[in-house]
Amino acid sequence: MATLTKYPTEPLKCWNKAKELRLKYYKDYAECKQRGGIRWSGGAWAMDAIPAGLGDDVYTLTSEPYAASVAFDPKLNAECQSAADAKGWSRDLCSYMRTYWGSMYVNKYAFGGEFPKPDFAFQTQICCSHHKWYQHVAEYKQIPYFTIDVSVGLYKDVDEGRIAYVVNQMQESIPWLEKVTGRKFDDEKFIAAVNNECRTTSLWAEVCTLNKAVPAPLEEKTMYALYVLATLSKHSKEFGDFYEELRDEVKDRIARGIAAVSTERCRLITDTQPPWSYLSMYRYMEKYGAVSVGSLYTFALEGVFADQPDGSWGPRPTPEQLGIKIRTREEALRIYADWNLSKPEWQHFYDPQIKTDIMLRMVKEFKLNGVILHLNRGCEGLSKGIMENRLGLVKAGVPVMTYEGNMGDEKEMDYPRTLSRIDSFMESLGFNKLEN
Amino acid sequence: MITAGIDVGAKTIKVVLLDGGKILAKTSVLAGFETEQSVEEAYKEALAKAGIERSAVGKVGATGAGRKAVAFAQTVVTEVSADAQGAVFLHPSARTVIDVGAEEGRGIKTNADGKVVDFAVNEKCAAGAGAFTESMARALEVTLAQFGDISLKSNKSIPMNAQCTVFAESEVVSLIHSNTSKEDIARAVHDAIASRISAMVRRVGLEQDVILVGGVAYNIGFLDSIKRTLGIENVVVPQDPEYVGALGAAVVAGAAGN
Numbered sequence: 186m187a188t189l190t191k192y193p194t195e196p197l198k199c200w201n202k203a204k205e206l207r208l209k210y211y212k213d214y215a216e217c218k219q220r221g222g223i224r225w226s227g228g229a230w231a232m233d234a235i236p237a238g239l240g241d242d243v244y245t246l247t248s249e250p251y252a253a254s255v256a257f258d259p260k261l262n263a264e265c266q267s268a269a270d271a272k273g274w275s276r277d278l279c280s281y282m283r284t285y286w287g288s289m290y291v292n293k294y295a296f297g298g299e300f301p302k303p304d305f306a307f308q309t310q311i312c313c314s315h316h317k318w319y320q321h322v323a324e325y326k327q328i329p330y331f332t333i334d335v336s337v338g339l340y341k342d343v344d345e346g347r348i349a350y351v352v353n354q355m356q357e358s359i360p361w362l363e364k365v366t367g368r369k370f371d372d373e374k375f376i377a378a379v380n381n382e383c384r385t386t387s388l389w390a391e392v393c394t395l396n397k398a399v400p401a402p403l404e405e406k407t408m409y410a411l412y413v414l415a416t417l418s419k420h421s422k423e424f425g426d427f428y429e430e431l432r433d434e435v436k437d438r439i440a441r442g443i444a445a446v447s448t449e450r451c452r453l454i455t456d457t458q459p460p461w462s463y464l465s466m467y468r469y470m471e472k473y474g475a476v477s478v479g480s481l482y483t484f485a486l487e488g489v490f491a492d493q494p495d496g497s498w499g500p501r502p503t504p505e506q507l508g509i510k511i512r513t514r515e516e517a518l519r520i521y522a523d524w525n526l527s528k529p530e531w532q533h534f535y536d537p538q539i540k541t542d543i544m545l546r547m548v549k550e551f552k553l554n555g556v557i558l559h560l561n562r563g564c565e566g567l568s569k570g571i572m573e574n575r576l577g578l579v580k581a582g583v584p585v586m587t588y589e590g591n592m593g594d595e596k597e598m599d600y601p602r603t604l605s606r607i608d609s610f611m612e613s614l615g616f617n618k619l620e621n
Numbered sequence: 622m623i624t625a626g627i628d629v630g631a632k633t634i635k636v637v638l639l640d641g642g643k644i645l646a647k648t649s650v651l652a653g654f655e656t657e658q659s660v661e662e663a664y665k666e667a668l669a670k671a672g673i674e675r676s677a678v679g680k681v682g683a684t685g686a687g688r689k690a691v692a693f694a695q696t697v698v699t700e701v702s703a704d705a706q707g708a709v710f711l712h713p714s715a716r717t718v719i720d721v722g723a724e725e726g727r728g729i730k731t732n733a734d735g736k737v738v739d740f741a742v743n744e745k746c747a748a749g750a751g752a753f754t755e756s757m758a759r760a761l762e763v764t765l766a767q768f769g770d771i772s773l774k775s776n777k778s779i780p781m782n783a784q785c786t787v788f789a790e791s792e793v794v795s796l797i798h799s800n801t802s803k804e805d806i807a808r809a810v811h812d813a814i815a816s817r818i819s820a821m822v823r824r825v826g827l828e829q830d831v832i833l834v835g836g837v838a839y840n841i842g843f844l845d846s847i848k849r850t851l852g853i854e855n856v857v858v859p860q861d862p863e864y865v866g867a868l869g870a871a872v873v874a875g876a877a878g879n
Binding site for chain 2: 579
């Protein structure tokens, strides 16, 4: 075994703040009714800037990150999964959906107390599970429900007609929100929320782009605790401010040569949601000096990217950065629809080649040695076409490892065999384990 | 320099002693419950067979699922790398290695140096591996050797689920009840496993020569099926195919720096 210590490293200064913000989010959701607030639930891709027009005391529970939090607690997760089984739901459904429903059935909130009943559900539909997820929640909890269909095709093919299709649904959602909450919609708050969301998601893309640096200032296991904020509330100014602070700290780390992993010598990306109960596999990779610098999932689930003037991949400039001042609800809705439809993680729902192309671009720009693909049996949406992605990467000469697992159901993961597969992959890349 | 390769598999422990290009001894013992004890037993048996002292062995390499049980190994290598090294050592023009052991099936693409270019391994379930054939032979009440022989007497193709051993076993029971001959059932089982294994091989890219290693390589019924499924005439089965992983571990140990 070779010994190698190369780069200086240090903990992220804003790490604890990220944790605090996340916990505050979940606590606020649970407690907001005591203060007369409103709470709603929807997916991490829901157009959350719209309900923000109802006031500053409107709180969200986004279901996928919530289910991921439950998955991190194997005991509670097993209880939730069993409860979903007992209701007769099939194991091959979205495991996040099963966990969320299970948490609702057993009436336990992962952050303490009973499962807080949302006042309404507000969702988007692009993945096969999204609409049905909240249709069932609405029926079970007897709450009103609105879905916006955003599956209008590839962003490069989006025209005014397709944008209007999304915008019209968003327009219709506003009087619906006023009706079900009894509140008046405030356009100024909505416009501010749209600007905040563009800023937050562009900033996250900027943070991810900074990980092109060698050594990588961040590694993916840490990034999971950071990207999550954008999945909780994209329109939050507080989260946008945090990402700005994080961006500055990451820039400072690069300037000082601070690595996430001191022994970095092999750079990888992964794909799709990880098996949350087994994040220790990322630390295992580090025994080889291998660092996962991110994934299309971690970067672009919420991060909004665009081609940069130099041809590289980076953050999409926000309307404010482009000098666009949003004045009306109509302008805000149009910009909001266009912004979300450009999200990279939405593109491969239509064509796996798009994802392969993005991954090949990442391999080049992030200077990668290989790719690890999680054949995630818990998410049909993000695993769709994944073996075609593998084929495309292999054809381009990129070493690829696959492993089968499930983001939210640990029963579907063979951890020792996965580690053994990592051993084989590392050997094939020419890396041996490092000494401590 | 004499090197030893020890392959701690799910069912058996194999030891190969290698002196340069010459194999001095091969031994195999059941893994049992006390793996470290079984490793010691297999190693001592190999040394005795070769007529050498322990101190004569310059390097020991370990591989297999239980490779950590070989506390005295200087090099440790995964089954995938060991298979590739062992296969190319025995058959230098091997470029695709198929290893079907007791609990795992693998398709490996290698280069001329025995370095792994790509690999695929069956996920979680033992379907597509040796334990599966044993289970099916039991269901037909024939020995493993008979199971291979009788399948060659069939020329029928009966589709069967090879994704799950439990479901496949109930399918076999259904076929027995519908008076399907043992020969046809045996061939169906081998075809199903071969289909699963060849999917892995095609994933990494089929390149000749193809070498079949691991205990299931003894099964002539499976060999026939894998040739048909891959659409190739020649699949090389080396002598003592279950020792190729141990041999590869010995090769890697010899190549490792002092």
